Amino acid sequence: MYEPIRTKSVHSTMADAPSDFPHRSREEELDIQLAGHLAALLAVTDELRALAPSADLDTAAERLAEQVARLRGGGAPARASLTSVTSNRDDLHRRAHAVAGRALLVAASRADTAAAILAAERMDSHAAALEPRELATH
Numbered sequence: 001m002y003e004p005i006r007t008k009s010v011h012s013t014m015a016d017a018p019s020d021f022p023h024r025s026r027e028e029e030l031d032i033q034l035a036g037h038l039a040a041l042l043a044v045t046d047e048l049r050a051l052a053p054s055a056d057l058d059t060a061a062e063r064l065a066e067q068v069a070r071l072r073g074g075g076a077p078a079r080a081s082l083t084s085v086t087s088n089r090d091d092l093h094r095r096a097h098a099v100a101g102r103a104l105l106v107a108a109s110r111a112d113t114a115a116a117i118l119a120a121e122r123m124d125s126h127a128a129a130l131e132p133r134e135l136a137t138h
Contacts, residue, residue: 030110035071037103038064038115041122042077044096051089060122067115090130097126 024032042064049057068077100122107116 027110030106031071034103034106034110034112034115035068037099037106038068038071038119039077041096041099041103041119042068042079044092044099045122046079047087048089048092048096051087051092056125060125063118064122067118071115093126093129097123097130100126 042061045057045061045064049061065077065079069075100119104116104119104123107113107119
């Protein structure tokens with residue numbers, strides 16, 4: 001009843017075409033995302049260190065920098081200047097807690113135990129820093 005198509009279609013599918021650009025694997029994408037979250041957490045940690053220096057924050061910053069470098073293939077992360085911080089300390093702890101939570105989710109999804117433990121420790125630390133003040137206001 002119908003005549004079969006004898007010419008090649010002018011419409012092509014992506015499945016037939018060779019790749020014109022490099023594709024990253026899911027693991028590579030998660031590495032990039034995790035490195036970004038940990039770098040953001042490092043930046044907030046550096047801001048907190050400028051407001052209230054402590055050995056705990058110094059150690060956390062070192063460990064975060066090591067993890068970011070590992071995920072980025074050895075490149076050292078950019079560090080913020082510690083001289084001009086104008087943020088509120090509680091706001092910084094809230095932001096750090098939220099970023100650490102995002103990092104924990106990504107680390108868990110890519111099964112990166114070291115990064116997950118570090119993110120969970122940072123979440124606990126920032127939650128503890130907020131706890132007395134949060135309870136006092138309620």
